[in-house]
Amino acid sequence: MMTDIQRKRKPILPSVAAAVYKRGHWLCHWCKRPVILPQAMKLLEGELRQSGWTAPMALFHNNWTRDAAPLLDELGATLDHVIAHNRDGAHTLENFVTACAKCNVRKSDGELATWLQRDKRKPVKGKYGEPTAWDGLSGLFVVLASRVQGNLTMNDRAWLKALTENPSEPVAETVLASTAFRINGTH
Numbered sequence: 001m002m003t004d005i006q007r008k009r010k011p012i013l014p015s016v017a018a019a020v021y022k023r024g025h026w027l028c029h030w031c032k033r034p035v036i037l038p039q040a041m042k043l044l045e046g047e048l049r050q051s052g053w054t055a056p057m058a059l060f061h062n063n064w065t066r067d068a069a070p071l072l073d074e075l076g077a078t079l080d081h082v083i084a085h086n087r088d089g090a091h092t093l094e095n096f097v098t099a100c101a102k103c104n105v106r107k108s109d110g111e112l113a114t115w116l117q118r119d120k121r122k123p124v125k126g127k128y129g130e131p132t133a134w135d136g137l138s139g140l141f142v143v144l145a146s147r148v149q150g151n152l153t154m155n156d157r158a159w160l161k162a163l164t165e166n167p168s169e170p171v172a173e174t175v176l177a178s179t180a181f182r183i184n185g186t187h
């Protein structure tokens with residue numbers, strides 16, 4: 001069940017995730033669907049509540065459950081490994097791709113074998129080309145986060161920093177490699 005996977009998900013450094021998502025134009029590497037930044041949905045829900053919207057909403061839930069956050073259940077942005085590798089394998093930017101919540105594998109070698117045999121989302125293809133300007137709602141996140149500075153979590157702050165600092169500069173490979181190694185160490 002996706003919710004179990006989501007619950008077990010380890011936090012990933014926003015600086016690494018942002019670099020990978022931007023490089024992939026915020027599209028799922030596997031099925032090409034547009035992904036969305038979950039933090040944007042969380043702040044959007046907060047913004048609507050602040051504005052007096054009282055109807056039930058299902059924009060954000062920590063576990064990305066279908067009942068409470070259907071968009072995230074389908075399209076929440078995650079990091080995935082391109083190729084299954086053991087824990088001693090290379091940990092560079094090239095080893096990470098963007099994956100939507102449904103395609104996310106979080107794979108060990110064993111899980112990958114199962115996943116490859118499973119029915120997968122059929123990749124979508126645009127008749128008029130692929131979106132190159134889709135930003136995963138990261139722009140919305142930056143605008144809303146800037147408004148509620150005082151109420152941001154540490155993770156939100158890290159995302160704001162990752163999305164606003166040197167937005168067009170490629171992240172140094174060496175930095176990414178060491179960061180990625182630390183992430184992997186938490187698995």
Ligand SMILES: [Zn+2]
Pocket residue numbers: 028029030031032033099100101102103104121
């Ligand atoms: Zn996908």
